[in-house]
Amino acid sequence: MRNREPRPLWERPGAMVAAVAVMLAVGLALGVGIGSGLRTPPPAPPPPLVIQAIPPAPPPVVVDEPPPPPQVEPEPEPVPPPAPVEEAPPAPAPVEPPPVSLPPPPPQPPQPQVAMLPPPRPPAPPAGTAPWLRHAVPAPHVGGRPMVVVIIDDLGVDRRRAEQVVRMPGPLTLSFMTYATDLARLTGEARRHGHELMVHVPMQPMATAIDAGPQALTVGLSAEEIRRRLDWALSRFDGYIGINNHMGSRFTADPAAMAVVMAELRRRGLAFVDSVTTDRSVAAKLAREYGVPVASRDIFLDNDQSVALVQAQLAKVEARARRTGFAIAIGHPHDATIAALNGWLPTLAGKGLVLVPVSTLIRDNRPAR
Numbered sequence: 001m002r003n004r005e006p007r008p009l010w011e012r013p014g015a016m017v018a019a020v021a022v023m024l025a026v027g028l029a030l031g032v033g034i035g036s037g038l039r040t041p042p043p044a045p046p047p048p049l050v051i052q053a054i055p056p057a058p059p060p061v062v063v064d065e066p067p068p069p070p071q072v073e074p075e076p077e078p079v080p081p082p083a084p085v086e087e088a089p090p091a092p093a094p095v096e097p098p099p100v101s102l103p104p105p106p107p108q109p110p111q112p113q114v115a116m117l118p119p120p121r122p123p124a125p126p127a128g129t130a131p132w133l134r135h136a137v138p139a140p141h142v143g144g145r146p147m148v149v150v151i152i153d154d155l156g157v158d159r160r161r162a163e164q165v166v167r168m169p170g171p172l173t174l175s176f177m178t179y180a181t182d183l184a185r186l187t188g189e190a191r192r193h194g195h196e197l198m199v200h201v202p203m204q205p206m207a208t209a210i211d212a213g214p215q216a217l218t219v220g221l222s223a224e225e226i227r228r229r230l231d232w233a234l235s236r237f238d239g240y241i242g243i244n245n246h247m248g249s250r251f252t253a254d255p256a257a258m259a260v261v262m263a264e265l266r267r268r269g270l271a272f273v274d275s276v277t278t279d280r281s282v283a284a285k286l287a288r289e290y291g292v293p294v295a296s297r298d299i300f301l302d303n304d305q306s307v308a309l310v311q312a313q314l315a316k317v318e319a320r321a322r323r324t325g326f327a328i329a330i331g332h333p334h335d336a337t338i339a340a341l342n343g344w345l346p347t348l349a350g351k352g353l354v355l356v357p358v359s360t361l362i363r364d365n366r367p368a369r
Contacts, residue, residue: 118256119223119263124291130269132241132293136359137171137196145354146321149173149328149361150341151273153200153244156180161333166190169345173358175200175244178233179214187237196357197240198273201233203248206278212247217261219254226260234268241359242271242293249278258282262290271362273297275330293362301331310340321353326366328358
């Protein structure tokens with residue numbers, strides 16, 4: 001029997017399927033084997049081994065301790081408001097007790113006592129530049145005749161009467177109240193009519209019930225406040241030779257308070273005329289000590305306000321001038337005073353008397369009484 005030639009594989013489906021199955025099995029086995037060989041264990045163990053291998057003796061032990069929670073927790077806390085920082089402010093509390101235990105500072109002397117210390121005597125301005133001389137009205141020819149000074153103060157509050165006084169024959173010495181109004185115009189008119197100007201400064205009277213006026217000088221003030229109020233008074237207008245006191249029986253009798261005024265007048269180169277509202281006044285004495293040009297009132301014209309009584313006072317002025325060579329009278333802008341003066345002033349030349357501004361007596365160094 002002749003052997004049959006074997007059929008090709010693709011003609012035998014069964015054998016072909018078997019061969020494919022065998023190949024798949026072998027490929028699967030090979031894939032599993034190769035995959036298992038390629039897979040490596042997780043690298044978790046290596047890091048710890050590497051960290052433990054690096055430690056150089058003791059230091060690693062110290063490094064291991066910080067990582068614990070205590071040091072990791074503070075990091076988030078500081079970000080918003082770290083509790084320790086807020087608690088720090090209370091620390092000053094213990095510091096407060098020390099100041100309490102320190103002895104209290106010695107009590108400071110009350111302010112008024114500053115005024116009790118006599119102020120230093122400031123240098124006087126050069127004679128040719130002193131304001132009292134620059135603003136003085138030239139004196140008429142005296143020719144050895146007795147001299148009469150008429151000062152009208154309290155001016156400016158009643159403008160109508162002030163204007164009547166300004167129009168009177170002169171030279172009068174007109175003292176304007178510090179708290180009056182329209183002073184620039186009134187004092188300008190007075191200068192144009194040939195009158196001499198002064199500042200009428202309110203000062204404390206003896207009677208506590210009487211108000212001397214705004215910005216009055218009183219003995220209870222410190223030296224600084226006296227100077228401030230005096231500066232205000234002297235800023236009200238210009239062209240004056242100095243000041244005289246309005247009231248002031250209490251203030252002008254106080255040496256410490258008046259020393260402050262005299263030191264300031266010397267510094268400014270101004271004169272002082274004492275209205276002599278008290279026989280205890282120390283104004284003239286202190287003025288001489290401080291080198292302040294000074295004069296003092298002799299006669300008040302109108303304590304009684306009637307024309308006849310004012311005329312009687314004017315007769316006393318004449319008599320005193322003839323007896324001593326000069327007389328200083330002070331009056332006020334009352335109707336009776338204005339009327340009496342308007343009738344009396346034109347008669348002076350015929351009586352052998354001469355009307356002069358107060359600066360004339362001060363320049364002649366006539367003694368202040």
